[in-house]
Amino acid sequence: MNCVAISILMAEDDIEDQLLVKKAFKEARVLNGLTIVNDGEELMAYLRGEGDYASATKPDLLLLDLNMPRKDGREALEEIKSDPELRHIPVVILTTSDADEDILRSYNMGANSYIQKPVTFEKMVEVVEAIGQYWLGVVKFPCTEHNPPGRCESGT
């Protein structure tokens, strides 16, 4: 069981991967609000509430792909983790790369977890389930406007 109040934002440029993840979420019965942005620029705009995303609220959890056009995940990660307003958001890197440099650099820049996108759909479902169990079931998030204390406790 997970806390449905936790909102998740995913930055992923590949349409098919977006579809797979959405399907995996459904399959894993993770019902949290999942918003998707297509690249680093959109991501930063969303987080800062700029332009089209003026009304957006900051997510509680961020799933971040590294390889994206315009602004890639590495740059975005650096920006996020150096921005005092956005630093607190846990970032889970979800990418195809298994390069040591990417893994090390991501953790160095403050990423909270690093997951390599699984190859098969079944495994993707398992990963999403695991994300659900851990990030939405075990860990605690700081309270925000739309997530006031009392509304979400572990086990709920």
Place this chain on the structure above:
Amino acid sequence: MRIAIKFRIVTLLAVLLATLVAFVLIGAFNRVHDQIGRLRQTDRFLKSVFELKVVTEDYLETGLPRANAQWHAKSATLLGQLREIAFNTDEQRALARRIQANHTSLGRTFREIETTAAGDATPEAVMIRRLTANLDVALLAMTSSANQLLEVIYRDLVKGQRIATTVAAFSSIAMLGMIVALGAMIRRGALRPLQRLQRDTAIIGEGNLDYRVGYDADDELGDLSRAFDGMLTRLKRVTASRDELNREVAERRRVETELRTTLTALEQSNRDLEQFAYSASHDLQEPLRKVAAFGSLLKKEYADAIGEQGNQYVSIMCDATGRMQKLISALLSYSRVTTRGKAFVPVDLNDAVATVLSDLETRISETKGDIVVGRLPTIQADPAQIRQLLQNLIANALKFHKPDEAPRVQVYDDSIVEGDPSAMPLCRISVEDNGIGFEQKYADRIFGIFQRLHTRREYSGTGIGLAVCRRIAERHGGCVAAVSAPGNGARFTFTLPLARDTSQGDKT
């Protein structure tokens, strides 16, 4: 002629000359000395003649027997004195004979006088006068002769002195001449060649090593010159050697720089290759991932719609993409043998095998495999790659077991102990199994990329494991080979050098 001999000869001649001169001079001065003696004796004789004259007058006057006795004594003494003198020329002797004749005549006359005086009759005055006159004459003659003798001897003395002086002068000149000759000899034979040598060494000292002294005489200086020239030849050779060595060192340095440049270029090339291989494999994987993911989605969501056959088709597609993914991974790791090769360090093969067996634990228990490991040496190697090599070989040994027989694998040190001790020490390790084996004619082919001897149905695998083994072995400067027969298991042996001279390893 050698200088030393020349010196000896000259010294000998000088000594001889000096001796000769000494003898001559001594002789000459001895003669002078004798002559002076003779002169003195003659002078005394002359005095004696005067004394005899006095005695004669005395007797003539007195007629006393005493005076007579005196006269005889004096006469005898006179004769004795004359006879004592050793005359050395005929002239002197002639004069001496005359004196002696005079003396005899005097004696005769005196005896006449004695006889007359002793006679009975009184001598006549005229006879006395005659006898006295004869006596005078005889005395005078003797005096005159004695004076002449004195003169002659004196003249001979002066002559002798002059001769001695001349001889002394000539010998001085001769000695001087000898000294000059010696000086000239030294100058010509020794001093000039030495000066020449000195001048030549100055020229050579300037740096002209081709110059030769070339003083070819048959003496000590000639030897010195030849020795010097010999030394110059050697020096020139040594200098040439040294120049050559310097050139070689410069060349080596240049080659070293070149090598370093090449090494840097190769390292860069490796990095580029790695980048390329990784990117390529990564980008190739992406479509495969999609096919696999949507394939399984398709099966999941539309299983009924596509039917059993349709599901089978989808499964085949997914399996194919899975295989492709494995092949791409295999190719990537094959290229990484080079691009991700690490430096060589001492690797204890016992530990390496232990790690591999631990990693293969599942497979070992699945196949009920029994692995026996002998005492293995420590070698200089890339630890991860050696583990990869061992893992591939042992995993193969486990995989290709006989259907009804559990795999039994032996890993042992197969090194040849005897052999050429000067050759590089080698380490041979064998991995032997009791599996299905293969025909020996394929023993080389199986190490090729993607080479398989069985269908996928029979045995899984990409066919790259052994290619990676060979590549790893070759990167370490060694090789790997197989021996087998169908149904008789197989023995894979890899041979590696025990030590490498650089700890950097082979980055190519």
